[in-house]
Amino acid sequence: MHTLADAPTAGRTWSDLDDFQAFIDGGGMVEPGDDMPDEYRQEVFRFIEFHANSELMGGLTERDWIPHAPGMRLKQVFLAKTQDEIGHAHLLYMVAADMGIKTRTEMLEELFDGRSRFHNVFHYQAVSWADQVAIAFLVDAAAFNSQRAVFAECTYGPYKRVLKRIVSEEGFHMRHGEEMLLRLATGTETQRQMFQESLTRWWWPAVHLFGPDSPPGDADPLIRWKIKSQRNEVLRQAYVQKYVPLLHGYGFTIPDDDLHQDADGQWQPGDIDWEPLKATMRNGGPDSARRIASAAANWSDTAWVREALEQ
Amino acid sequence: MSTVAVSLHEHVTAAVASVNDPEYPDVSIADLGLVESVSVSESGDVATVGLIPTFSGCPALDMIASDVEQAVLTLTDVDRCVVEWLPGPVWTNARLTATARTTLADEFTVVLRRKDGGLRCPICGSDAVADQSLAGPTRCRSIAWCDSCRNPVEVMR
Numbered sequence: 001m002h003t004l005a006d007a008p009t010a011g012r013t014w015s016d017l018d019d020f021q022a023f024i025d026g027g028g029m030v031e032p033g034d035d036m037p038d039e040y041r042q043e044v045f046r047f048i049e050f051h052a053n054s055e056l057m058g059g060l061t062e063r064d065w066i067p068h069a070p071g072m073r074l075k076q077v078f079l080a081k082t083q084d085e086i087g088h089a090h091l092l093y094m095v096a097a098d099m100g101i102k103t104r105t106e107m108l109e110e111l112f113d114g115r116s117r118f119h120n121v122f123h124y125q126a127v128s129w130a131d132q133v134a135i136a137f138l139v140d141a142a143a144f145n146s147q148r149a150v151f152a153e154c155t156y157g158p159y160k161r162v163l164k165r166i167v168s169e170e171g172f173h174m175r176h177g178e179e180m181l182l183r184l185a186t187g188t189e190t191q192r193q194m195f196q197e198s199l200t201r202w203w204w205p206a207v208h209l210f211g212p213d214s215p216p217g218d219a220d221p222l223i224r225w226k227i228k229s230q231r232n233e234v235l236r237q238a239y240v241q242k243y244v245p246l247l248h249g250y251g252f253t254i255p256d257d258d259l260h261q262d263a264d265g266q267w268q269p270g271d272i273d274w275e276p277l278k279a280t281m282r283n284g285g286p287d288s289a290r291r292i293a294s295a296a297a298n299w300s301d302t303a304w305v306r307e308a309l310e311q
Numbered sequence: 312m313s314t315v316a317v318s319l320h321e322h323v324t325a326a327v328a329s330v331n332d333p334e335y336p337d338v339s340i341a342d343l344g345l346v347e348s349v350s351v352s353e354s355g356d357v358a359t360v361g362l363i364p365t366f367s368g369c370p371a372l373d374m375i376a377s378d379v380e381q382a383v384l385t386l387t388d389v390d391r392c393v394v395e396w397l398p399g400p401v402w403t404n405a406r407l408t409a410t411a412r413t414t415l416a417d418e419f420t421v422v423l424r425r426k427d428g429g430l431r432c433p434i435c436g437s438d439a440v441a442d443q444s445l446a447g448p449t450r451c452r453s454i455a456w457c458d459s460c461r462n463p464v465e466v467m468r
Contacts, residue, residue: 003417005433008460032461073373080370080449087448091463094443094454098461158462161420161434165465168419169448172333175374 004161024226031157043221044156045099052092053111054119059085065132077176084169095158112296114283121205123285134198136177138206144170153229185250200255208277210236240267323358324349326382333371338414344406347397356390358383361397366450404467421465435460
């Protein structure tokens, strides 16, 4: 039986990009010892680096909310989620660094200098506990759906193996999100009001997470090389179909005046303004500077631990 | 014990075993060694399930307990299911069944440390696996790296 732990056949070479494409199209999995095309190495590396940065920035945010989580059990949940995200970042940085383009330290320093990128949702500030619930319910679900679609194909072996565990754990976070939302949705009017305000703040960032439409045809190398199994717009649309009725069911209002059902009953959002997403990709989002400075301070404050470990 | 009670006990045990771990969706909690005891009241309507956690700070405990309760309550003969987290015996990875070990290694590339302290890569079979970090993404796992096939490997503690 074919499993994720099948021993990689190391050291394959391909005569040109067409030959490599045929290998990918035939269901091939690329391993670190293979002489993969440089274009593939660069694209996959950038994608994993972005994912690793996002896990790290996300983990630091979860950490900030441990003291504010209401009650012992939710503190435990946030503690565990923090450990999950930082652990995921650790695994992803190992896989990325092994690709030989940047060292782990280079990736981290670029991130803390504001020269790297991470998920748009971590460029906004969570101002209330209900924001954390909205993040867990909306954003974790968006991230889960997008990661699951990468796992579905994912031709780079080490990344696929790590994604298997990441996707399982994110699924677990989603259940926590649903549980926390249920508590607010069935709570007092104040609790419902708090969640409504958070939904108004976080709906669009969650929708933006999937990115603008993928370039036409197979112009996106990540689709061509089967790192992504789905186009951005397909994932985004599936997400909207699922979450609009769920949120309406709880009696919440989605901050989109033009949201409507088309003739086929599909929920269609109004025109999406992509400017906020573009700003986050330049590290110019509403909370980018504070987040990056906080992550950088965390890195420098813990230098003594790394030094002690090296001795 | 009547034949009926024995069979109900078996049904409850099977229902409990049908619950998978929230973080390893392909692995049963029974195979992970979390199920310590299953009993059914004399009248047959109350099932009591004794579970032990892998690590006491595990954030999945409430979820697992509620999944177990739901699974047992699908049995028409059971009116109530009591799930208890037992203070002992303490979980060790020796409680994992062969099935759990195989799935963890083959699907999650998670392995157990050998008695000699060494690690064998679940992907390529090499012994060239070195510990990287005592803390992994969960309380129950640490992180290692296989130098031979260049993959991260996680170790069930």
